[in-house]
Amino acid sequence: MATHPRPDLETHPDIIEMRKRHEMAERAATTPKAQALEALTLITGLYLAASPWIAGFNNLSTLAVNNLIVGVAYALLMGGGLGRAYERSHSNAWAACVLGLWTIISPWVVSGDVSTTRTIVNNVIVGVIALLLALMAAAAARPVDRPSHGRSPMGR
Numbered sequence: 001m002a003t004h005p006r007p008d009l010e011t012h013p014d015i016i017e018m019r020k021r022h023e024m025a026e027r028a029a030t031t032p033k034a035q036a037l038e039a040l041t042l043i044t045g046l047y048l049a050a051s052p053w054i055a056g057f058n059n060l061s062t063l064a065v066n067n068l069i070v071g072v073a074y075a076l077l078m079g080g081g082l083g084r085a086y087e088r089s090h091s092n093a094w095a096a097c098v099l100g101l102w103t104i105i106s107p108w109v110v111s112g113d114v115s116t117t118r119t120i121v122n123n124v125i126v127g128v129i130a131l132l133l134a135l136m137a138a139a140a141a142r143p144v145d146r147p148s149h150g151r152s153p154m155g156r
Contacts, residue, residue: 033140034140037133037136037137037140038078038079040133041074041075041078041079041096041130041133041134041137042075042078042079044074044075044078044126044129044130044133045071045072045073045074045075045076045077045078045079045130046071046075047071047126048067048070048071048074048075048103048126048130049067049068049070049071049072049075050068050071051067051071051122051123051126052064052067052068055118055119055122056118057114057116057118057119057122060112060113060114060116060119061112062110062111062112062114063106063107063110063112063114063119063123066106066110067103067106067123070099070102070103070106073099074096074099074100074130077092077095077096077099078092078093078096078133078134078137090138092137093134093135093137093138094134094138096130096133096134096137097131097134097135097138099130099134100127100128100129100130100131100132100133100134101127101131102127103123103126103127103130104123104124104127104128104131105127106123106127107119107120107123
């Protein structure tokens, strides 16, 4: 009974392609631009979470709780996404865009009388910054998602 030698998995075309994509993503995530973007998004999320107490509208409890939850969610989505799972950061960035838009409109949508000048100015500025940073992260992560040389990810 003749046995056929099994090809080594290390030389399989799909494995080689995955390694190339991983190396490219790792190089892109370790650039100063990507690291600065990650730090800015983390700071933005943390500020949004603490903004009711920093800007002084913590007595408007519904908006304060909203900003706390949205800020923590934004920081978790964007704070470590580029370094740990660069290929998934594109979808995380789009989810963060939604959180940025929500931050902008939340003073008018959240129940109760929370639309004061202080809350509106704070949330619009932070929301616009969060939205722009998330769009930048989505644009930065996009080239990794594209297959190389017009081929499908499966190499066919």
